[in-house]
Amino acid sequence: MLPFARVSIIGLGLIGSSVARAVRATMPTVRITGYDGDADVRARADALEFLDDVADTAGAAVIDADLVILCVPVGAMGAVGAEIAADLPADAIVSDVGSSKETILNALTAALPGATIIPAHPVAGTENSGPEAGFATLFNGRWCIVTPPEGADPTAVERVIAFWQRLGANVETMDAKHHDLVLAVTSHLPHLIAYTIVGTASDMEEVTRSEVIKFSAGGFRDFTRIAASDPTMWRDVFLTNKDAVLEMLQRFSEDLTALQRAIRWGDGDQLFDLFTRTRAIRRSIIEQGQDDAAPDFGRSH
Amino acid sequence: MLPFARVSIIGLGLIGSSVARAVRATMPTVRITGYDGDADVRARADALEFLDDVADTAGAAVIDADLVILCVPVGAMGAVGAEIAADLPADAIVSDVGSSKETILNALTAALPGATIIPAHPVAGTENSGPEAGFATLFNGRWCIVTPPEGADPTAVERVIAFWQRLGANVETMDAKHHDLVLAVTSHLPHLIAYTIVGTASDMEEVTRSEVIKFSAGGFRDFTRIAASDPTMWRDVFLTNKDAVLEMLQRFSEDLTALQRAIRWGDGDQLFDLFTRTRAIRRSIIEQGQDDAAPDFGRSH
Structure with a gap:
């Protein structure tokens, strides 16, 4: 069974575009919608065809998602959270790929009160940037650290773990600090x-x-x-x-x-x-x- | 025309064994003699067959060489210079591959008064050590820095430059300091x-x-x-x-x-x-x- 059916990726750079490609390669029936704040990046991502759909706004990108992954710089997480707040389905899980988890958890909790937030961090990357730089095997054999907040729904945590394992990653959980x-x-x-x-x-x-x-x-x-x-x-x-x-x-x-x-x-x-x-x-x-x-x-x- | 006919390599680790292999690959008629202070390394080098001859002493290794290359740690240069002093042919050129040229020039000048010393430093290597770690293409497209002492014989300098170019390196000259x-x-x-x-x-x-x-x-x-x-x-x-x-x-x-x-x-x-x-x-x-x-x-x- 697939952990998610409709994944939304906000931020289509190296990591976001790699997640999209990896989802397509490992879970081909999952519907992948993407959005990037930069119209040029959206157009390039569209042309690269690793998404089923490129949305015109962050809100439109998440409207029927069951998993939303924020792949934007750490400093932009709060603002992007606020952009999707009105359109986020109540049962969607919000995750991310950022490299400093305590700040991100605080920013997303403030921007998305009541949402199910399960932060994650795939420890993988290259020196290149942009949607052209991504590739499906980036997470193969690398570790992904999931940092569930206190009191997180165990089923939600399990689904995020299963998602990253599907992409080829080993998963470890620890607290954000x-x-x-x-x-x-x-x-x-x-x-x-x-x-x-x-x-x-x-x-x-x-x-x-x-x-x-x-x-x-x-x-x-x-x-x-x-x-x-x-x-x-x-x-x-x-x-x-x-x-x-x-x-x-x-x-x-x-x-x-x-x-x-x-x-x-x-x-x-x-x-x-x-x-x-x-x-x-x-x-x-x-x-x-x-x-x-x-x-x-x-x-x- | 080959710059040298009989090359002696003292020190058969990563760099020494790579020089030997590169000489064999690019100047197959050159006779290559080697020596290492460690009997085990000598035996392994012998078995790897990248030398024409493995000598039992440093002196025996240089006795008919026209180029002697010291591939030992910088701190051992002076002692190895002293070891070969009595057997070094008068017209041989002594060079090295060490990474701090002023110290080496001083040590070799003291150990080998009157010898033609043209230090060099191929800027290449890997993290591995020992005669098994060397390979013939290590210097391909890398830079080798030749640091002729003041008043060095220009022909000797030219021959050392030609030698490194034969091994695939680009050569630049500068002073040791x-x-x-x-x-x-x-x-x-x-x-x-x-x-x-x-x-x-x-x-x-x-x-x-x-x-x-x-x-x-x-x-x-x-x-x-x-x-x-x-x-x-x-x-x-x-x-x-x-x-x-x-x-x-x-x-x-x-x-x-x-x-x-x-x-x-x-x-x-x-x-x-x-x-x-x-x-x-x-x-x-x-x-x-x-x-x-x-x-x-x-x-x-």
Whole structure:
């Protein structure tokens, strides 16, 4: 049995368009309606034909949905919630794909009083944006974290879990606060660090930008991928998961200072010990199918 | 005309074994002799058959070479130089592949007075180590930086350049000091940051290691690749290119503090501006063939 029959997707970028494509690939009888606030994106999504219907307003998109998934930047969730409030069917479940769950839950609860809200976060993506960037297998073997609010209807939670499992994801549930802490480490801090170092490298006087680009295969290029992620999405993540990000950043800075000191004082043993420990983490990630075992991410040589 | 006829490779790990395989692939008539200080590595290299001959001592490996390439950790260059000093033919060129050129030039000049020393650094590699990890196309389309000392014989420099071009690399020459600054940005700082964040993430109490691994596709896993690089090699790089690394680290820390402040005070515009600028750098890296254009580094989905 399918968990939902009529899915509405608001926001047709990388994630929204991937959800639509994945629904079509795995649950072909489900009717998929989509909407995006940008008329140009709506037209492109329409031409790409991964939706059954493109609506002209957010309200029209949800009018007969049994699942509404908001795939907009975190900072826009409340406003989009308000846009659909009048047209949302009473028995529809509202979910989302955003990366800072406590803020989103608060915004949606305020915008949609009485609605069944079951937030979720598929931990998957690429550095590309827009409806052309999506693909049906994006969630295959990745984890989706469902963060039901206290007192959530267990059946509604089960249906959202079943939906993501259908799309190929593994599902784990946790509360929003813990999610925000975990993602601060595994996603938000890495993005912040990557954005920073790419900025640092492009603002040098003694080393030209041309040199930075030419010799980027020494390691730098790895950071440029996630530093090419969507600016609006990431601005909102940092502003809405501020406390957890600042906490993790503080720990990172302390660890970096300790390494800086080890380099300054020539403490090779401390460096060697850390560099040996970090190897083990990568092995576990590969063993658990969360990254490619091929060297260099499987880049072609 | 081939730039060299008898190449000796000291150090048979990822880079040394890749050089050997690339020489065999692109200059099959060249005789390749190898040596590694670790008897087990010598035996494995012998079994892999990418060398014409595996010598029992460093001295025996260089005895009739016209090019000797030292592919050992930076901190071992001086000692290996001393090991080959007595057997090095007078007309042989000594080169290397190390990542901090000023230290290496000083160490080799001291160990091999009167020898023709033309240091080089192919900016290429993977996170794997050992003779099994090498492959012939590692240097294809990558840059190799040659850092001739002042007053170096121009013919010797030309021959080393020609050698690397034969292996598929683009070659640029610069002085050792500038190389060390450039690589501090494009390679050493990225590795230091990656090692740090992987260490930070594995030392948390509130977030388990299992969670870090499961949800690593949010960005973290990208950092684990270079944090799985060879610990000895990287310890030596940080200890020998200390000044440039500390200088770059200082700049990075200042930029990170500015972002931290922007997050704390909710300055979304500053975040958005940086995140937009950093996108452009990745585009240039891809346009110049220094990374895969495929999303997510071309990882399989």
